[in-house]
Amino acid sequence: MRKVKIIGGTVTKFGKHPTRNMKSLAAEAVTGALDDAGVAIKDLGGAWVGNCVQGIFDGQEMIRGQIVLHTMGITGIPIVNVENACASSATALNGAWAQVALGEMDVALVLGMEKMFSEDKAKSFKIFTAAMDVELLSGVSEAMKKAEEQVDKDRHVRGEKEKKKTQDRSIFMDFYARGARAHMEKYGTTQRQLAVIASKNHYHSSMNPLAQYQKEFTVEEVLNDVEVAYPLTRSMCSPIGDGAAAAIICSEDFAKKIGLHNAPEIAACMLTSGGPLEGGSESSLTGLAKKAYERAGVGPEDIDLAEVHDATAFGELSSTEDLMFCPKGEGGPFAEAGHTTLGGKIPINVSGGLESQGHPIGATGIRQVVEIFWHLTSQAGQRQVEGARVGLAQNAGGAAPKGEGALSVTILKV
Numbered sequence: 001m002r003k004v005k006i007i008g009g010t011v012t013k014f015g016k017h018p019t020r021n022m023k024s025l026a027a028e029a030v031t032g033a034l035d036d037a038g039v040a041i042k043d044l045g046g047a048w049v050g051n052c053v054q055g056i057f058d059g060q061e062m063i064r065g066q067i068v069l070h071t072m073g074i075t076g077i078p079i080v081n082v083e084n085a086c087a088s089s090a091t092a093l094n095g096a097w098a099q100v101a102l103g104e105m106d107v108a109l110v111l112g113m114e115k116m117f118s119e120d121k122a123k124s125f126k127i128f129t130a131a132m133d134v135e136l137l138s139g140v141s142e143a144m145k146k147a148e149e150q151v152d153k154d155r156h157v158r159g160e161k162e163k164k165k166t167q168d169r170s171i172f173m174d175f176y177a178r179g180a181r182a183h184m185e186k187y188g189t190t191q192r193q194l195a196v197i198a199s200k201n202h203y204h205s206s207m208n209p210l211a212q213y214q215k216e217f218t219v220e221e222v223l224n225d226v227e228v229a230y231p232l233t234r235s236m237c238s239p240i241g242d243g244a245a246a247a248i249i250c251s252e253d254f255a256k257k258i259g260l261h262n263a264p265e266i267a268a269c270m271l272t273s274g275g276p277l278e279g280g281s282e283s284s285l286t287g288l289a290k291k292a293y294e295r296a297g298v299g300p301e302d303i304d305l306a307e308v309h310d311a312t313a314f315g316e317l318s319s320t321e322d323l324m325f326c327p328k329g330e331g332g333p334f335a336e337a338g339h340t341t342l343g344g345k346i347p348i349n350v351s352g353g354l355e356s357q358g359h360p361i362g363a364t365g366i367r368q369v370v371e372i373f374w375h376l377t378s379q380a381g382q383r384q385v386e387g388a389r390v391g392l393a394q395n396a397g398g399a400a401p402k403g404e405g406a407l408s409v410t411i412l413k414v
Helices: 022-037 054-058 064-070 088-101 121-129 134-157 171-187 191-205 219-223 252-257 284-296 313-322 331-336 361-376
Strands: 004-011 046-050 079-082 107-114 227-229 243-251 265-272 305-307 390-400 403-413
Touching: 004 022, 004 088, 004 252, 004 265, 004 361, 022 064, 022 107, 022 243, 046 064, 046 088, 046 361, 054 121, 064 079, 064 107, 079 088, 088 107, 088 243, 088 265, 088 361, 088 390, 088 403, 107 361, 121 171, 134 171, 171 227, 171 313, 191 219, 191 313, 191 331, 243 252, 243 361, 265 284, 284 313, 284 390, 284 403, 305 361, 313 331, 361 390, 361 403
Parallel strands: 046 079, 046 107, 305 390
Antiparallel strands: 004 243, 107 243, 265 403, 390 403
């Protein structure tokens, strides 16, 4: 297989864009990525497009990629539509990477795009129920409701002050909250440690002009925010928003031909689906990370920065452990010690992550990869991780009956 390089990338500003349609967001990302790479539409051998919810929002199904790309004059090449929950554009990257690596084409476009914001909040939150087994939805929802009621009773017994709560949330926030509570009980993780992670990500996003949120939150402000599902508060959770991101990847020979001799290599681009945890077994993400590290010829100690799937602060804590940046159960103290902050041992989510940069789900995977690309090419501005040579992006999506629906780990290196 040939080495595959990433030579350009663009991310739109994430947030609420009620006056912009999908074509507009996609065009900004694709045009920017082509310009950044210094290649023309005629150079493209194929395009992979990640999107999840356009069908729910406006009824456009089946050929979403063709619809947006044809308006830009991108025709006459394979256009592959990829839907794989929040990992859609990371999965799209995997498909494009494989085709370039196999020699089927020299240059490929990877696009992730999503519009999720609606004045009708119920419409926005309906998106997430489609990322699980809908036949099990009523039972799962009832179980989550009972679990929340029990948590409230237990907290009342402990004499904890009742907090303002919101019911505006996706069911995935309940999944994350349940995981966080189990982690707290098993390892002694604290709500304050989760707040440290969220505060850190909001600090990082204050240096990111493309982030949906660009306001810093102190740890106390995070703790005192509206409760979503204990122990998660609103500022520990990713927001609803719109956005697009795109990257241009190519063969090593093509990169050299256009003078890009030091372009970052996509050294690993791995996918899996989750599976049930059996006594003492490692998580699906840890198993996938081991394969990615082996493929890339690096270890967790070699990673200079990482973008991980922090749909909530607990998502980041869990990924930090599963990617083996710290031992299992120590993700909270690891973050509290400042190791995951810009300038720390392993800066994580210096973009602000999903919690603060935002999470237009079909765009997130490739957005993470472009963020790593910017750091490896010294284009990250105020939030630059100095001297970065190896970076990792980890994406996840959906809830299958036996674990995560989709998981991805991508490693770039120069």
